[in-house]
Amino acid sequence: MRLSCPEEYPVTLFVNGKELSTYQLTKHDLIDWTYGHLFSEGIINSRNDIKKVHQSEGIVSVILKESVDFTSTEKKKKHRTSGCGNGVTFFSMSDVKKLPKVDTDLQLSLTYLLKKRHEFAKASTMYNETGGMHGACIVKRSGEIVVREDIGRHNAVDKIIGYALRNNLNPRELVLLTTGRVSYEMLAKSARFGFGIIGSRTAATKQAVQLANYLGVEVVGYIRGRMSLVYTKHGKVYNDLTAVSST
Known part of the structure; x- marks a missing residue:
């Protein structure tokens, strides 16, 4: 069986007109990625924190609601993630330990x-x-x-x-x-x-x-x-x- 090559593209994420970073991504489901990435990095706390998202070739632009303080994130030190293209995260280990403990009744x-x-x-x-x-x-x-x-x-x-x-x-x-x-x-x-x-x-x-x-x-x-x-x-x-x- 002959497989096709996986594809990746550089995608630059802008938040409130400022460049956050450029990522190597597969083009599918970029809006889902945008919401998930901003949430994972602590830039938003819910879907309602985003006012508008615009996607064009190689660029995703996000406008946050006025109540969201993006300036505090900009001041944080970036940490390199392990593997997969050397991504970055704004969360350090000490930051993560401040997260609330998870709560689920699933067994x-x-x-x-x-x-x-x-x-x-x-x-x-x-x-x-x-x-x-x-x-x-x-x-x-x-x-x-x-x-x-x-x-x-x-x-x-x-x-x-x-x-x-x-x-x-x-x-x-x-x-x-x-x-x-x-x-x-x-x-x-x-x-x-x-x-x-x-x-x-x-x-x-x-x-x-x-x-x-x-x-x-x-x-x-x-x-x-x-x-x-x-x-x-x-x-x-x-x-x-x-x-x-x-x-």
Whole structure:
């Protein structure tokens, strides 16, 4: 089978007429990405903080409502993120530890997460066409899934957060699944939105697990086939498999 090449483009994000940064992105779902990225970075606190978004070739321009203080964000030091194009975040580890602990009543089995991971893989259209995309997926309480994809794992998560934000979804009722490594900044994005359960087909870093323990987030890694690794012990995911490793 011959796969097509994954595509990426430079996209510059302007907020209130000022350039925030230029990012390498896959063009699909850029409005979702804009909302999710601004929320993840603490620039907005809700979808209602954005007055207008305009998208043109290689540029996304956002006008915030007058009540939003963008100047405080501009003064923050930028931190390099791990992998995926050396992105930047305005959140340091100390900032993230100030986030409120997550609150969810979801309790799920590893069998259920493996099933949803399989559905996620089948629904990842761009990955299946190119073999070179990351994806992020939310699982609703009803079992319905929504998938967003991008060349970068951080961008994919921002897109799915933006989708949930724009559609006013309750994070208490959602699970986040991702194809990428769960690093501390990925955990920070997820916890800021309020996801109580995060699952990945690969690993979580030590810093991410430490932060997840502190914030009450359940992290499950290596969701593949009949495998899973539960990194945390918050009681939100239980082991109903016989051949599974848990720590």
